Amino acid sequence: MQILAIDTSNQSLGVALVRDNEIVGEIVTNIAKNHSVRLMPAIDYLMKELTITPEQLDMIAVAKGPGSYTGVRIGLTTAKTLAWSLNIPIVGVSSLEILAYRARFSNSLICPFFDARRGLVYTGLYEAKEDKLMLVEEEQNTLLSDWLEHLIATKKKVIFLSPDIEKHAEIIKEKMGEYAEIPEIAYHIAKPSDLAIAAFDKEIDDTHTLTPNYLRLAEAEVNWLKAQKEKQNG
Amino acid sequence: MSDTYILGIETSCDETAVAIIKNGREIISNVVASQIDSHKRFGGVVPEIASRHHVEQITLVLEEAFNESGLNWNDIDAIAVTEGPGLVGALLIGVNAAKALAYAKNKPLVGVHHIAGHIYANRLEEEFQFPLLALIVSGGHTELVLMREHGHYEVIGETRDDAAGEAYDKVARMLHLPYPGGPHIDRLAARGEVSIDFPRAWLEEDSFDFSFSGLKSAVINKIHNAKQKGESLKEEDIAASFQASVIDVLATKTVKAAKQYQVKQVIVAGGVAANKGLREELEAKFTETDIPLLIPPLKLCTDNAAMIAAAGTINYQQGKRSGLELNANPSLQL
Numbered sequence: 220m221q222i223l224a225i226d227t228s229n230q231s232l233g234v235a236l237v238r239d240n241e242i243v244g245e246i247v248t249n250i251a252k253n254h255s256v257r258l259m260p261a262i263d264y265l266m267k268e269l270t271i272t273p274e275q276l277d278m279i280a281v282a283k284g285p286g287s288y289t290g291v292r293i294g295l296t297t298a299k300t301l302a303w304s305l306n307i308p309i310v311g312v313s314s315l316e317i318l319a320y321r322a323r324f325s326n327s328l329i330c331p332f333f334d335a336r337r338g339l340v341y342t343g344l345y346e347a348k349e350d351k352l353m354l355v356e357e358e359q360n361t362l363l364s365d366w367l368e369h370l371i372a373t374k375k376k377v378i379f380l381s382p383d384i385e386k387h388a389e390i391i392k393e394k395m396g397e398y399a400e401i402p403e404i405a406y407h408i409a410k411p412s413d414l415a416i417a418a419f420d421k422e423i424d425d426t427h428t429l430t431p432n433y434l435r436l437a438e439a440e441v442n443w444l445k446a447q448k449e450k451q452n453g
Numbered sequence: 454m455s456d457t458y459i460l461g462i463e464t465s466c467d468e469t470a471v472a473i474i475k476n477g478r479e480i481i482s483n484v485v486a487s488q489i490d491s492h493k494r495f496g497g498v499v500p501e502i503a504s505r506h507h508v509e510q511i512t513l514v515l516e517e518a519f520n521e522s523g524l525n526w527n528d529i530d531a532i533a534v535t536e537g538p539g540l541v542g543a544l545l546i547g548v549n550a551a552k553a554l555a556y557a558k559n560k561p562l563v564g565v566h567h568i569a570g571h572i573y574a575n576r577l578e579e580e581f582q583f584p585l586l587a588l589i590v591s592g593g594h595t596e597l598v599l600m601r602e603h604g605h606y607e608v609i610g611e612t613r614d615d616a617a618g619e620a621y622d623k624v625a626r627m628l629h630l631p632y633p634g635g636p637h638i639d640r641l642a643a644r645g646e647v648s649i650d651f652p653r654a655w656l657e658e659d660s661f662d663f664s665f666s667g668l669k670s671a672v673i674n675k676i677h678n679a680k681q682k683g684e685s686l687k688e689e690d691i692a693a694s695f696q697a698s699v700i701d702v703l704a705t706k707t708v709k710a711a712k713q714y715q716v717k718q719v720i721v722a723g724g725v726a727a728n729k730g731l732r733e734e735l736e737a738k739f740t741e742t743d744i745p746l747l748i749p750p751l752k753l754c755t756d757n758a759a760m761i762a763a764a765g766t767i768n769y770q771q772g773k774r775s776g777l778e779l780n781a782n783p784s785l786q787l
């Protein structure tokens with residue numbers, strides 16, 4: 220079973236090739252540079268380096284967001300088209316879950332999050348059980364301050380993971396005190412090999428209907444819904 | 454020589470489209486998934502919504518177009534895709550799908566300019582005779598392009614402000630017509646009288662450039678003034694007068710350019726080429742000359758992938774190739 224994993228949902232760009240739970244190769248960059256330009260060349264490079272041809276792939280795993288809308292779509296479009304044209308299964312994995320994997324040996328609750336601007340974060344809560352991750356609280360787009368209030372009320376230790384951790388570490392420590400664990404900086408970037416491993420246990424998605432996990436309506440839709448409501452209320 | 458089959462992908466605005474073309478001239482399959490109903494409620498195309506639809510549609514449309522063709526992957530010579538201009542987020546879906554497909558099936562990749570596509574839509578109907586003049590009118594473009602041979606484009610005139618299609622949409626909104634407004638104005642105009650003398654921007658004597666912002670303002674002012682004075686203007690007459698002004702400038706400049714460059718053929722392309730008033734006026738003007746005029750059937754005027762595959766065929770035959778680093782370019786030059 221050879222899985223090609225693709226993650227362009229946030230700033231880091233990741234491509235991995237995993238064969239039966241063994242990481243054969245992995246490319247990760249963490250720079251603010253164009254995913255659209257760099258993704259296919261990265262896949263091409265990795266595959267050539269490992270002397271694997273596209274026909275030898277058995278499955279595609281893809282990070283389906285949340286994250287940058289455009290980034291998520293670049294990864295998903297590439298992954299879906301590869302899966303369709305090679306006629307192999309595809310599995311989409313939440314970008315938050317992929318990041319949570321970096322703490323899968325921890326006994327604490329795992330809180331991955333991405334900055335969503337204006338005080339908001341995309342986040343959720345996971346827990347590791349025998350190396351597998353369980354979703355404890357639904358993924359959501361929420362105010363970080365509200366979310367922290369909610370977490371402190373559980374009185375459990377929470378490990379925080381985020382590529383945007385430096386921006387928010389202060390407030391997390393202030394609100395959560397001894398309940399907050401923040402690992403060193405190297406653990407805050409998702410690994411595409413974790414994506415492949417996570418995909419291994421998941422149900423196959425339908426290639427055509429697999430869509431991004433935006434966790435948020437488009438702004439135009441929000442405004443439109445608001446206008447409809449106002450109209451209804453007179 | 455064996456036949457050339459090109460698969461084309463187009464996602465520059467609000468249509469997700471895939472087509473397969475034989476020898477640059479023959480449509481084998483042509484699938485378009487339009488999002489127009491989804492954007493209607495917003496009164497225009499919302500880029501983020503368009504991108505969301507494209508990613509949901511792309512493999513479905515690919516599958517339908519490929520299955521409909523009855524071909525094998527071995528038959529396909531190259532993958533062509535619109536790389537620009539257009540909405541960047543929308544273009545990215547087509548470009549990334551094309552790259553993945555080219556990689557998976559080990560096919561050459563060919564980037565195509567959207568306007569070159571609109572021009573080549575005509576070649577699906579009739580072979581080109583050079584030199585050729587193309588009038589491109591759409592929501593984003595108003596251009597006169599001279600072609601002396603395949604794949605070479607010389608822009609001899611372009612709009613200095615709004616595209617003709619933009620002016621149509623603006624005036625349609627003033628008249629409270631639903632989106633997209635162009636066809637509604639065209640329909641209203643057919644019932645109205647050219648009773649209002651709106652300005653025509655001829656610009657300099659020797660220029661083939663266009664300008665529609667003055668006309669747009671004139672229409673808006675006219676409607677405002679009438680409202681303030683309590684006068685009632687017939688919507689049909691506003692539409693007819695506005696359309697007469699647009700068409701007069703477009704047709705006159707096109708005829709003048711065609712004569713000056715002694716072209717063998719004139720081509721009309723782009724969404725506004727579906728406009729009945731414009732078609733009639735151009736046909737009338739060109740029957741007085743002996744220059745043949747080509748206007749594509751309505752189905753090929755709006756965005757589709759057959760035109761991208763048709764233009765891509767020329768790029769492919771001329772040896773033009775794109776690499777896997779191909780990107781969407783929203784302001785690509787022709």
Ligand SMILES: [Zn+2]
Binds near residue numbers: 724755756
């Ligand atoms: Zn167009």
